[in-house]
Amino acid sequence: MALNGVFYSLMILAFLAFFVSRFLTLKTVKGDIRRLHSRPVYYGLNSLFLTGFPAVILLIFWSFAQSILIDEKVKQQIPENFITEDAPLNLIMSEVDRLSEGLKQLVDQGTLSAAKIKNEDSELFGIEDKLESAGVFLSSSISPEVLSASRAKFAMEAFGSSIRNWLAILVSVLGFLWSLKNSTAEFRARNHVERITLFLLGTAATLAIFTSLGIVLSMIFEALRFFGMHPWTDFFFGSTWAPSFSAGSELSILPLLWGTLYISFVALLVSVPIGLYSAIYLSEYASKPIRAIAKPLLEILAGIPTIVYGLFALTTFGPLLRYFFGDGGFLGVEWMSDSRSVITAGVVMGMMLIPFVSSLSDDIINAVPQSLRDGSYGLGATQSETVRKVILPAALPGIIGAILLAASRAIGETMIVVLGAGAVAKFAGNPLEALTTITTRIVSQLTGDLEFDSPETLVAFALGLTLFTITLGLNVLALYIVRKYREQYE
């Protein structure tokens, strides 16, 4: 029986349990609900939980443990001398995986009997043709070692799975019987059900922690593997980014960091003045209808997917810049050789960031107490003087927080720079030249056919970890500043 077959039967069993125990409980009190401790539905739910959950949990854990154990066993079965440089263990293992999957398929189709595969003495003639006609393609001809390993794997899996399935159904039936024992009027069903529900809710909340732990751990783990292969001094303090797949690559983050910061700086140069002045105008000067129209319109800019900005940079804004500054262009200068450049990516990214700056600053300016404004007006200051000398200084920490948040967005942005910034890793100052960023390099190192054992691939995890640390740091700092500032006026 396949995994989802068991799963469906468990679900059916659980629903049956619900109705049976609800019915039985009602019968014990002859349909007089007032004599029950809880409402009838709770007796049913109690039964449903007991029948379903332990069995499903067993199913999941058993499946995980089984796959790990079987993998270990199969690895031991492959003879030492069969593993060579050309055929490392992980390649052989994936071949075994595919072959045993193929055998499973053949059994499902009925072209091969499971007993014949398990019986080690029987020969499997013409297995390759059969597999091919079933649509399973293997990279090379099947060697006897691989075949016997996959047969062993198939046998172990079949054995383990059948035990697992029967055990799960047994557990489920036991749970059901246990819950029937409790289908009496005195049983505090609601309390039991609520305790289980609370446990489930708590588990869901803890998952959030596990995800972030997973993120950090998986990246740290892979990054450590990278630092085991490549000197960390070169990564942090080297000066060249030149990955070559024939060994001897220089992988330093500094040129990438330079490109990232440069482009982010240009983006902030565009977005901060525009965003800040918009926020001031909207909160201090604009009439209600103008505000009601302009604010959501500006915020649309933040809702547009970044791929749109990337395409805009690549096909519209970049060529436009090149038309002005490029070879044979409008201004007759030759400052730009490619339509990808720091300015291309930076300005377009700035467009995207305007609403980030303006919305947050707007909130923060609105949070400045009216009494400060009234005091300033009372002393004869004009509106702009009030903004510049009273409101902005009061709101400054919050605005800095908003800018930091925008900066963290800019540093982690991917699509715009992948399409608009280019791939040159160097310390260049000319904003019309192409530069590359951390995110672009992560994408280029991790696309295509990958082997997770070369420093050229694993460097992406070290880059990702650095990126994660920088953005997280900026974020924590920004949130701290904003919160501190809010407290000041509460």
Next chain:
Amino acid sequence: MTETSHTNSLFNVSDKTKNRNAAERRFRIYGILAISIGLLMLLVLASTIILRGTSAFQQTFITLDVDLLESKLDKKGNRNVDDIKKVSTFGYSPILLNAMKKVLEKHEIRTSLKKKALGGIISKSAPSQIRDFVLEDVNRIGQTVEFKFLVNGWIDGYIKGRYSRESVANSKFASAEQFDLIDQLLEVGVVEKKFNFDFIFGADASDQRPEAAGIGVAMVGSFYLMLVVLVLSLPLGVAASIYLEEFAKQNIFTDVIEVTISNLAAVPSIVFGILGLAVFINYMHLPQSTPIVGGLVLTLMTLPTIIISTRASLKSVPPSIRDAALGLGASKMQTVFHHVLPLAAPGILTGTIIGMAQALGESAPLLLIGMIGYVATNMPTTISEGLLSPNSAMPAQIYEWAKRADPAFIERAWGGIIILLIFLLTMNTMAVILRRRFERRW
């Protein structure tokens, strides 16, 4: 004394006041300028999308009467499907050429074009179109059938104004003579520009045939991604928020969860892609480029958004509702599930839709789990195939097109963006309407 009081009179503005008023006016203009620049950028972006994308929905078609000659397609004449299958698409090209010549004769159009250039007017997908038609029912051989073929991407580009006779002077893909012929065929109505449903519902095509590429399969891929995101992140997110908001005691553990969630929301999306690659593909061996992996990664990204908005809407349900329910004898759990949650539902739904819209437009993590570089041609037929077989997604497909060299693909990328934005606009409008209709102010 009289002099000074005169200069400081309210009716006589002093220089300093003039300066201050000018500064005030300037400041106000800066503000207006900033907003106008922001809105102008929006306008430029929107008009670029519309100007460059709408042409992707139109495509040039050529109508030809094709003789399905027995002498070419079934030399033995016994209508044996296996024999007919042996004739490759290459074998269908002469039939196509004959049909083309026939049309030219019929309308008395003369051309100096050689065979290859003449055939080059029609898309490279045309022979396989006839072949599929013939293999569907071999008895069609011998008949004359009217076909509508796509016109080659370069010719289509000429009709849409992307190329001119001058710009293809040195091109090996198209020539001015071909354009002359097309002009004549346009006049007699053999060639026409029509709405292209295949762009919306069709599959992606290889590098050589931009005219045949469509976003339909990627759309289905995106649909499955969203299905995974919805099924996983909504129950998990709501359950986590209920626990944190209604049951958890304030202690270090819940503080840690809280800080973690708010920081997860700010992690760059590409980092989630790295996680997906390392955990789901490298450790768990889930199949690469599939919607299930993409959906899992996007779920991790959407979860914080849903948790934050759910908590906000749970918080906005006033304590009096809880007190009333508890006072009537409901348990804590009953209060939450029977009273608080239904009242918070519109807010939760709004947050979910917004989170899903973000996930739908996200492309960076999809690049890392292999949803690019893959020509999405097969429409999945079952749900498990939809989840587990490699596919693309709309933003990934757009990126893929943007990288290809032929400008015809750029047009399609912008067209794809229009479709993507229509989806996003619908989702966001739905969220706004939900909020307007069902939001209660207590």
